[in-house]
Amino acid sequence: MSLPVEADFAVVKRGDGADPEVFTILCGLDQVSINRTANTNDRFRRDCTKPGVPAFRRSKTTGKQMDISASGAINIPDIALYNTALGVTANYKIELGQYDDTDTGTIVHTIDGPFNLLSANSSVGDDNSAEVSLASDGIWVEVTA
Template identity: 30%
Template sequence: MARPETIKFGKFFVRLSDGATPAVFTAPCGFTSKSFTRSKTLNSVQVPDCEFPDDAAWEERDVQSMSATISGSGVLAKGAMPAWEQALESTDSVAAQIEFVYADDTSDFYQGRFHIESFEINGSLGERVQVSVTMQSDGEITYERTT
Protein backbone atom coordinates (compact mmCIF):
# COMPACT_ATOMS: atom_id res chain seq x y z
CA MET A 1 0.00 0.00 0.00
CA ALA A 2 1.32 3.42 -0.94
CA ARG A 3 1.38 6.01 1.81
CA PRO A 4 -0.84 9.04 1.03
CA GLU A 5 0.65 12.50 0.87
CA THR A 6 -0.69 14.69 3.65
CA ILE A 7 -0.08 18.25 4.80
CA LYS A 8 0.59 19.97 8.12
CA PHE A 9 -1.64 22.66 9.63
CA GLY A 10 0.75 25.42 8.54
CA LYS A 11 0.18 24.55 4.87
CA PHE A 12 -3.59 25.18 5.10
CA PHE A 13 -4.11 28.86 4.27
CA VAL A 14 -7.18 31.09 4.58
CA ARG A 15 -6.43 34.48 3.02
CA LEU A 16 -8.57 37.63 2.76
CA SER A 17 -8.32 40.32 0.10
CA ASP A 18 -7.49 43.87 1.12
CA GLY A 19 -10.02 45.10 -1.46
CA ALA A 20 -7.39 46.99 -3.48
CA THR A 21 -6.77 46.68 -7.22
CA PRO A 22 -4.82 44.54 -7.72
CA ALA A 23 -5.89 42.66 -4.60
CA VAL A 24 -3.35 41.59 -2.00
CA PHE A 25 -4.34 38.45 -0.08
CA THR A 26 -3.07 37.87 3.46
CA ALA A 27 -3.82 35.25 6.08
CA PRO A 28 -5.01 36.86 9.32
CA CYS A 29 -2.86 35.53 12.16
CA GLY A 30 -4.19 33.67 15.17
CA PHE A 31 -6.09 30.64 13.91
CA THR A 32 -5.29 27.41 15.72
CA SER A 33 -8.19 25.61 14.06
CA LYS A 34 -9.58 26.06 10.53
CA SER A 35 -12.16 24.39 8.34
CA PHE A 36 -13.38 24.70 4.78
CA THR A 37 -16.70 23.07 3.93
CA ARG A 38 -18.37 22.81 0.54
CA SER A 39 -22.00 21.73 0.44
CA LYS A 40 -25.02 21.26 -1.80
CA THR A 41 -28.69 21.89 -1.14
CA LEU A 42 -30.59 18.97 -2.60
CA ASN A 43 -34.20 18.44 -3.60
CA SER A 44 -35.47 14.89 -3.57
CA VAL A 45 -38.44 13.11 -5.07
CA GLN A 46 -39.65 9.57 -4.55
CA VAL A 47 -39.77 7.61 -7.80
CA PRO A 48 -42.00 4.52 -7.64
CA ASP A 49 -41.41 1.31 -9.50
CA CYS A 50 -44.12 1.30 -12.19
CA GLU A 51 -44.08 -2.48 -12.53
CA PHE A 52 -44.16 -3.13 -8.76
CA PRO A 53 -45.92 -0.11 -7.20
CA ASP A 54 -46.01 -1.69 -3.71
CA ASP A 55 -42.21 -1.89 -3.55
CA ALA A 56 -40.38 0.85 -1.73
CA ALA A 57 -39.77 3.87 -3.92
CA TRP A 58 -36.23 5.09 -4.42
CA GLU A 59 -35.37 8.73 -3.83
CA GLU A 60 -33.73 10.65 -6.65
CA ARG A 61 -31.98 13.93 -5.91
CA ASP A 62 -31.25 17.08 -7.87
CA VAL A 63 -28.87 19.85 -6.88
CA GLN A 64 -30.64 23.11 -6.07
CA SER A 65 -27.65 25.16 -4.95
CA MET A 66 -24.03 24.97 -3.84
CA SER A 67 -22.23 26.86 -1.08
CA ALA A 68 -19.07 26.96 0.98
CA THR A 69 -18.21 27.85 4.56
CA ILE A 70 -14.91 28.93 6.08
CA SER A 71 -14.59 28.78 9.83
CA GLY A 72 -11.73 29.16 12.21
CA SER A 73 -10.87 29.81 15.79
CA GLY A 74 -7.81 30.62 17.84
CA VAL A 75 -6.16 33.47 19.68
CA LEU A 76 -7.09 37.08 19.11
CA ALA A 77 -4.09 38.56 17.29
CA LYS A 78 -3.77 42.35 17.33
CA GLY A 79 -2.37 42.43 13.80
CA ALA A 80 -5.36 40.52 12.39
CA MET A 81 -8.03 42.85 13.77
CA PRO A 82 -7.90 45.50 10.97
CA ALA A 83 -8.51 42.83 8.30
CA TRP A 84 -11.39 41.30 10.24
CA GLU A 85 -12.92 44.71 10.98
CA GLN A 86 -12.67 45.79 7.33
CA ALA A 87 -14.47 42.61 6.23
CA LEU A 88 -17.09 42.97 8.98
CA GLU A 89 -17.87 46.60 8.25
CA SER A 90 -18.44 45.98 4.55
CA THR A 91 -21.94 45.16 3.35
CA ASP A 92 -20.26 43.62 0.29
CA SER A 93 -18.64 40.21 0.36
CA VAL A 94 -14.84 40.00 0.41
CA ALA A 95 -12.62 37.92 -1.85
CA ALA A 96 -10.98 35.00 -0.07
CA GLN A 97 -8.58 32.22 -0.98
CA ILE A 98 -8.19 28.78 0.54
CA GLU A 99 -5.04 26.85 -0.30
CA PHE A 100 -3.61 23.47 0.65
CA VAL A 101 0.12 23.27 -0.21
CA TYR A 102 1.72 19.82 -0.58
CA ALA A 103 5.36 18.87 -0.04
CA ASP A 104 5.99 18.77 -3.82
CA ASP A 105 4.76 22.41 -4.07
CA THR A 106 1.50 21.52 -5.79
CA SER A 107 -1.59 23.17 -4.33
CA ASP A 108 -5.32 22.73 -4.21
CA PHE A 109 -6.54 26.30 -4.56
CA TYR A 110 -10.07 27.66 -4.02
CA GLN A 111 -11.20 31.22 -4.51
CA GLY A 112 -14.46 33.10 -4.15
CA ARG A 113 -16.29 35.82 -2.28
CA PHE A 114 -17.46 35.42 1.32
CA HIS A 115 -19.49 37.32 3.89
CA ILE A 116 -18.43 37.16 7.52
CA GLU A 117 -21.47 35.64 9.16
CA SER A 118 -20.19 35.71 12.72
CA PHE A 119 -17.16 37.04 14.57
CA GLU A 120 -17.04 36.10 18.24
CA ILE A 121 -14.45 37.20 20.77
CA ASN A 122 -14.40 35.50 24.15
CA GLY A 123 -12.09 35.17 27.08
CA SER A 124 -11.78 33.39 30.39
CA LEU A 125 -9.73 34.25 33.45
CA GLY A 126 -6.28 32.71 33.19
CA GLU A 127 -6.45 32.20 29.43
CA ARG A 128 -5.71 34.17 26.26
CA VAL A 129 -8.60 35.91 24.53
CA GLN A 130 -10.01 33.73 21.76
CA VAL A 131 -11.70 34.50 18.45
CA SER A 132 -14.10 32.43 16.37
CA VAL A 133 -15.03 33.33 12.77
CA THR A 134 -17.58 31.91 10.33
CA MET A 135 -17.77 33.02 6.70
CA GLN A 136 -20.40 32.04 4.09
CA SER A 137 -19.83 32.02 0.34
CA ASP A 138 -21.39 34.65 -1.92
CA GLY A 139 -21.50 33.17 -5.41
CA GLU A 140 -19.32 30.68 -7.22
CA ILE A 141 -16.22 29.09 -5.68
CA THR A 142 -13.52 28.14 -8.18
CA TYR A 143 -11.08 25.26 -7.79
CA GLU A 144 -7.67 24.78 -9.38
CA ARG A 145 -4.79 22.35 -8.86
CA THR A 146 -1.58 24.32 -9.28
CA THR A 147 1.83 22.85 -10.00
Protein backbone atom coordinates in the same frame (compact mmCIF):
# COMPACT_ATOMS: atom_id res chain seq x y z
CA MET B 1 4.16 2.41 1.03
CA SER B 2 2.15 5.44 -0.06
CA LEU B 3 1.33 8.16 2.46
CA PRO B 4 -1.21 10.98 2.08
CA VAL B 5 -0.01 14.48 1.26
CA GLU B 6 -0.91 16.50 4.36
CA ALA B 7 -0.88 20.19 5.17
CA ASP B 8 1.00 21.41 8.24
CA PHE B 9 -0.62 24.86 8.40
CA ALA B 10 -3.28 27.10 6.90
CA VAL B 11 -3.23 30.79 5.98
CA VAL B 12 -6.46 32.77 5.58
CA LYS B 13 -6.28 35.98 3.53
CA ARG B 14 -8.95 38.61 2.77
CA GLY B 15 -8.91 40.73 -0.38
CA ASP B 16 -9.35 44.49 -0.35
CA GLY B 17 -11.40 44.68 -3.58
CA ALA B 18 -8.85 46.92 -5.32
CA ASP B 19 -7.46 46.34 -8.82
CA PRO B 20 -5.03 44.69 -8.51
CA GLU B 21 -6.42 43.08 -5.39
CA VAL B 22 -4.22 42.94 -2.31
CA PHE B 23 -4.75 40.15 0.20
CA THR B 24 -4.11 40.58 3.92
CA ILE B 25 -3.38 37.64 6.21
CA LEU B 26 -5.86 37.20 9.06
CA CYS B 27 -3.11 36.70 11.60
CA GLY B 28 -3.45 33.85 14.08
CA LEU B 29 -6.06 31.85 12.13
CA ASP B 30 -4.07 28.75 11.31
CA GLN B 31 -6.56 25.90 11.60
CA VAL B 32 -9.32 25.44 9.01
CA SER B 33 -12.28 23.15 8.46
CA ILE B 34 -13.53 23.02 4.88
CA ASN B 35 -17.00 21.67 4.20
CA ARG B 36 -18.19 21.09 0.64
CA THR B 37 -21.91 20.39 0.29
CA ALA B 38 -24.20 19.51 -2.60
CA ASN B 39 -27.69 20.89 -2.02
CA THR B 40 -30.53 18.70 -3.24
CA ASN B 41 -34.26 18.46 -3.69
CA ASP B 42 -35.77 15.07 -3.00
CA ARG B 43 -38.62 13.78 -5.12
CA PHE B 44 -40.33 10.44 -4.69
CA ARG B 45 -41.35 8.33 -7.68
CA ARG B 46 -43.34 5.11 -7.79
CA ASP B 47 -42.65 2.22 -10.09
CA CYS B 48 -45.50 2.40 -12.63
CA THR B 49 -45.76 -1.40 -12.74
CA LYS B 50 -45.84 -1.70 -8.91
CA PRO B 51 -48.10 1.09 -7.62
CA GLY B 52 -48.56 -0.66 -4.25
CA VAL B 53 -44.83 -0.46 -3.41
CA PRO B 54 -43.61 2.67 -1.58
CA ALA B 55 -42.01 5.28 -3.80
CA PHE B 56 -38.25 5.65 -4.10
CA ARG B 57 -36.37 8.84 -3.51
CA ARG B 58 -34.81 10.63 -6.48
CA SER B 59 -32.21 13.18 -5.47
CA LYS B 60 -31.67 16.19 -7.74
CA THR B 61 -28.64 18.40 -7.14
CA THR B 62 -29.73 22.04 -7.04
CA GLY B 63 -26.47 23.71 -6.01
CA LYS B 64 -23.08 23.47 -4.35
CA GLN B 65 -21.69 25.38 -1.40
CA MET B 66 -18.53 25.63 0.63
CA ASP B 67 -18.39 26.61 4.29
CA ILE B 68 -15.07 27.34 5.95
CA SER B 69 -14.34 27.72 9.65
CA ALA B 70 -10.94 29.11 10.59
CA SER B 71 -9.64 29.23 14.13
CA GLY B 72 -6.54 30.03 16.11
CA ALA B 73 -5.27 32.88 18.25
CA ILE B 74 -6.99 36.25 18.46
CA ASN B 75 -4.99 39.06 16.88
CA ILE B 76 -6.34 42.19 18.59
CA PRO B 77 -5.63 44.53 15.61
CA ASP B 78 -7.84 42.28 13.39
CA ILE B 79 -10.94 42.85 15.56
CA ALA B 80 -11.67 46.11 13.67
CA LEU B 81 -11.38 44.23 10.35
CA TYR B 82 -13.77 41.53 11.58
CA ASN B 83 -16.31 44.20 12.61
CA THR B 84 -16.11 45.85 9.18
CA ALA B 85 -16.14 42.55 7.26
CA LEU B 86 -19.03 40.92 9.17
CA GLY B 87 -21.88 40.19 6.75
CA VAL B 88 -19.89 41.44 3.76
CA THR B 89 -18.84 39.34 0.77
CA ALA B 90 -15.19 39.69 -0.25
CA ASN B 91 -12.58 37.59 -2.00
CA TYR B 92 -10.69 35.24 0.28
CA LYS B 93 -7.72 32.94 -0.23
CA ILE B 94 -7.23 29.90 1.95
CA GLU B 95 -3.78 28.42 1.54
CA LEU B 96 -2.77 25.03 2.90
CA GLY B 97 0.95 24.57 3.27
CA GLN B 98 3.77 22.33 4.40
CA TYR B 99 6.84 23.19 6.45
CA ASP B 100 10.01 23.24 4.36
CA ASP B 101 12.56 25.25 6.43
CA THR B 102 11.64 28.53 4.67
CA ASP B 103 9.70 31.51 6.04
CA THR B 104 6.69 30.88 3.79
CA GLY B 105 6.62 27.10 3.53
CA THR B 106 5.34 25.34 0.41
CA ILE B 107 1.69 25.96 -0.52
CA VAL B 108 0.14 22.63 -1.56
CA HIS B 109 -3.52 23.66 -2.01
CA THR B 110 -5.33 26.98 -2.50
CA ILE B 111 -9.01 27.96 -2.40
CA ASP B 112 -9.91 31.31 -4.00
CA GLY B 113 -13.33 32.89 -4.23
CA PRO B 114 -16.01 35.16 -2.85
CA PHE B 115 -17.09 34.39 0.71
CA ASN B 116 -19.41 36.11 3.18
CA LEU B 117 -18.03 36.49 6.71
CA LEU B 118 -20.88 35.03 8.79
CA SER B 119 -19.32 35.15 12.23
CA ALA B 120 -16.21 36.33 14.02
CA ASN B 121 -15.89 35.02 17.56
CA SER B 122 -13.12 35.69 20.05
CA SER B 123 -12.26 34.58 23.53
CA VAL B 124 -9.87 36.49 25.77
CA GLY B 125 -8.33 35.07 28.91
CA ASP B 126 -5.89 32.27 29.64
CA ASP B 127 -6.69 30.64 26.28
CA ASN B 128 -7.07 33.51 23.83
CA SER B 129 -8.75 32.31 20.66
CA ALA B 130 -10.56 33.42 17.53
CA GLU B 131 -12.87 31.70 15.07
CA VAL B 132 -14.46 32.93 11.85
CA SER B 133 -17.05 31.32 9.59
CA LEU B 134 -17.10 31.93 5.85
CA ALA B 135 -19.92 30.98 3.44
CA SER B 136 -19.30 30.76 -0.30
CA ASP B 137 -21.06 33.44 -2.30
CA GLY B 138 -20.44 32.33 -5.87
CA ILE B 139 -17.92 30.21 -7.69
CA TRP B 140 -14.74 29.21 -5.91
CA VAL B 141 -11.58 27.76 -7.46
CA GLU B 142 -9.37 25.13 -5.89
CA VAL B 143 -5.81 24.48 -7.07
CA THR B 144 -3.56 21.70 -5.83
CA ALA B 145 0.15 22.36 -6.36
